[in-house]
Amino acid sequence: MSESMAYYESDGTGASSMDETWAMKFCMQSCNQYFCEVADSFMSDEFNLTGLSQLVPRYKEALELILDLEHENSVPIPEIPLINQSGELLYGLIHARYIITRQGLLAMLQKYKSNDFGTCPRVLCEDTGLLPIGRSDLPGYETVRLYCPCCRDIYMPTSERFLAVDGAFFGSSFAGMFLDIMPGIEKRASQIRKQQFQLKMFGFNISPLAKFGPRMRWLRQTPESEDFQKSDGGGIDPSVL
Amino acid sequence: MEERSWIQEFLSIPGNELFCEVDVEFIIDRFNLTGINTSPERMQDIIDVVTGYGNEFDSYGDPDMVDDPTEIMARHFYGMVHARFILSTRGIQKMLAKYLNGEFGKCPRALCRGQAVVPIGLHDIPHVSFVKLYCPKCEDIYHPFPLRQSSIDGAYFGTTAPAMMFQAYQKYIPRHSSEQFVLKVFGFKIHEHAELARWQQKKRAELEQERSGH
Numbered sequence: 001m002s003e004s005m006a007y008y009e010s011d012g013t014g015a016s017s018m019d020e021t022w023a024m025k026f027c028m029q030s031c032n033q034y035f036c037e038v039a040d041s042f043m044s045d046e047f048n049l050t051g052l053s054q055l056v057p058r059y060k061e062a063l064e065l066i067l068d069l070e071h072e073n074s075v076p077i078p079e080i081p082l083i084n085q086s087g088e089l090l091y092g093l094i095h096a097r098y099i100i101t102r103q104g105l106l107a108m109l110q111k112y113k114s115n116d117f118g119t120c121p122r123v124l125c126e127d128t129g130l131l132p133i134g135r136s137d138l139p140g141y142e143t144v145r146l147y148c149p150c151c152r153d154i155y156m157p158t159s160e161r162f163l164a165v166d167g168a169f170f171g172s173s174f175a176g177m178f179l180d181i182m183p184g185i186e187k188r189a190s191q192i193r194k195q196q197f198q199l200k201m202f203g204f205n206i207s208p209l210a211k212f213g214p215r216m217r218w219l220r221q222t223p224e225s226e227d228f229q230k231s232d233g234g235g236i237d238p239s240v241l
Numbered sequence: 242m243e244e245r246s247w248i249q250e251f252l253s254i255p256g257n258e259l260f261c262e263v264d265v266e267f268i269i270d271r272f273n274l275t276g277i278n279t280s281p282e283r284m285q286d287i288i289d290v291v292t293g294y295g296n297e298f299d300s301y302g303d304p305d306m307v308d309d310p311t312e313i314m315a316r317h318f319y320g321m322v323h324a325r326f327i328l329s330t331r332g333i334q335k336m337l338a339k340y341l342n343g344e345f346g347k348c349p350r351a352l353c354r355g356q357a358v359v360p361i362g363l364h365d366i367p368h369v370s371f372v373k374l375y376c377p378k379c380e381d382i383y384h385p386f387p388l389r390q391s392s393i394d395g396a397y398f399g400t401t402a403p404a405m406m407f408q409a410y411q412k413y414i415p416r417h418s419s420e421q422f423v424l425k426v427f428g429f430k431i432h433e434h435a436e437l438a439r440w441q442q443k444k445r446a447e448l449e450q451e452r453s454g455h
Contacts, residue, residue, distance in 0.1 A: 121349040121383045123363075123373050145351045147424065152434060154351040154422045158386045176426035197382050199375065201404040208448055209455050212407045215417045216380040218444035222437060 022066050026091060031161040033116055034132045034144065034170065036107040038091070038098045043067060052093050055139065062086035066094075089139060092169030096137070099170065100177050108178060120148040121155055124195045124220075129185075130155065131175040134167020142167045147175040150189040151220060196225050246293045251319060256389035259345060259360045259372060259398070261335040263319065263326040265292050277321050280314055290315045291322075320397030321367065327402045333409050336402065341413070348376035349383055352420050358383070359403045362395030370395045375403045378415045419445060 023043075027035045042048055044067060053059040058079070064071050065087040075083060098104040111117065112129055119127040130146035133154060144165045145154040157163065179185055198205055199214060206213045245253075248262055267273055268291060280287070288294075290311060326332040339345060340359050348356040358374040361382060372393045373382040385391050407414050423430055423438045 121386070123382045123384060147422075152422070152424060152437075155349045156351055158349065172428075173426045176424050176431060180426075197380075199380060199404050201401050201408070203400070206404060209452060212404070212411050212414060214380055215448070216378075218441045218448065219379060219421065220381060221441055221444055223440065 022068050022087070023091065026066075026088070031165060034111075034162070034165065035092075035095055036099065036104065036111055038095055039103060039107075040067070042098050042101070042103070043094055048097060049094065052090060055093060056086050056090045058083050058086045059090065062090045066091045089166075092166060093139065095169050096134075096171035096174070099174050105178060105181055108174070109182070112178075117146060118158065120146075120150060121158065122148065122151050122153075124192070124197055125150040126192050128189060128192065131178055132170040133175045134170045134172055137168055137171050137173075139166050139168040144170055149175075149179055149185050150192050153219075193220075193222055194224055196220050247291055247315070248293075248319070251316065256387070256393065259385070259390055259393060260320075260323055261327065261332065261339055263323055264331060267326050267329065267331070268292055268322055273325060274322065277318065283311070283314065286311060287315050287318045291319055317367070317394075320394060323397050324362070324365070324399040324402070327398070328405050330409075333402075333406050337406055337410055337413065340406070346374060346386060348374075348378060349386070350376065350379050350381070352418065352422060353378045356415055359406065360385075360398040361403050362398045362400055365396055365399050365401075367394050367396040372398055377403070377407060377413075378417060 021040070023037050023040075026032055027037050049063070056062055061071060061075060061079075061083045063069075065083055099108050112131070115129065117130045117132055119125075120130055125148055128148055128150040130148055132144050133147040134144060135142050135154075143163055144157065144167045146157055147154050157165075196217065197220070198217070200206070208214050208217070246265075248265075251257060252260055252262060268288060274284075274288075327336050336359065340357055343357045345358050345360055347353075348358050350356075353376055356376055356378040358376045360372050361375040362372060363370040363382075371391055372385060372395045374385050375382050419442070421438055421441065424434050425431070
């Protein structure tokens with residue numbers, strides 16, 4: 001991992017500049033745009049870290065690193081990259097737990113409002129904000145995906161720099177928890193969700209019985225679905241585009 | 242003759258990767274241009290610029306000329322002809338080749354697993370909406386990702402082209418999957434979400450039954 005190189009100077013002594021914590025630096029990297037800063041008090045509470053020591057190699061040193069503590073025993077230089085990697089893994093796993101707490105949800109709300117997670121690439125979702133999600137809660141299975149509350153589907157991050165971020169660092173439950181505290185999102189989405197796209201040929205619908213006819217309408221259908229774009233020039237308001 | 246024609250120069254502009262090369266013979270045939278009234282009195286000039294016939298002044302590729310009205314009209318004209326060309330047999334083949342090479346990009350939907358997409362317009366009238374991408378696997382439309390592509394007029398691709406292409410080459414329609422993402426919290430499905438997913442799966446089963454009946 002090339003980004004771990006950046007931590008060389010702050011490592012070993014833990015004497016990085018006082019105003020910039022490891023977590024802050026981590027979140028500032030462009031590939032870590034989806035992460036919020038985990039509160040120090042949360043990370044230093046042993047109770048919140050239950051079970052993580054089995055998942056993270058060199059757990060103790062990694063924890064010291066991300067808490068900006070002095071290492072008890074000096075770390076041999078060849079092991080520094082390994083500990084940096086462990087530190088990122090540990091931070092990610094703590095992050096997944098943190099963002100489903102009240103404090104963490106509020107921190108993510110700030111990021112959601114500033115559009116850090118991007119908007120849905122689907123045209124008919126009308127730029128609904130996305131939420132990071134992992135389909136697995138265990139690290140190493142799948143990279144991060146983005147959940148759209150409107151079409152209730154998951155998307156790949158558009159930028160390649162997110163394709164190495166583990167989905168477990170966000171967890172499968174965060175999106176559901178977040179939507180629970182933000183009922184406004186679902187309210188807006190339930191209106192937009194009614195629209196559905198239909199492929200047309202010279203303005204005519206294609207029969208579902210045709211060999212090349214629509215087969216996936218069910219995917220975006222709701223009991224109150226209606227056709228988007230009934231005639232040419234309708235549907236989307238040109239001023240919006 | 243110049244080394245690169247106007248069309249090749251046009252296609253090499255970043256953002257114009259979605260266009261295919263329209264055959265010059267197609268542009269010259271006035272029958273194909275019926276109804277493209279970008280500017281009737283300058284039509285011949287524009288055709289000359291685009292096809293490179295009788296075009297002494299080599300204006301193309303000069304950034305200062307972007308504001309040149311002839312250049313702007315030529316680009317618009319090319320787009321409108323392109324929308325017609327990709328409905329012709331030659332055009333479908335060219336667009337199909339680009340689709341099979343994945344030159345239009347991938348579907349962003351995670352469960353489509355990188356399915357290649359094709360450009361589509363939401364309207365056939367110019368200046369109404371921008372180009373979108375149609376995924377034949379989930380049969381939905383998405384915003385193009387590189388932002389330079391997102392400001393191309395959708396009418397340059399038209400609403401019909403993807404349907405024409407997949408009608409002509411049905412073997413290239415990807416296999417549809419019944420896979421669906423359902424949100425969970427702590428491993429449990431949320432009732433309302435699960436209910437909608439079940440309803441959608443029921444609709445899918447109904448469609449399948451109807452199709453097998455015929």
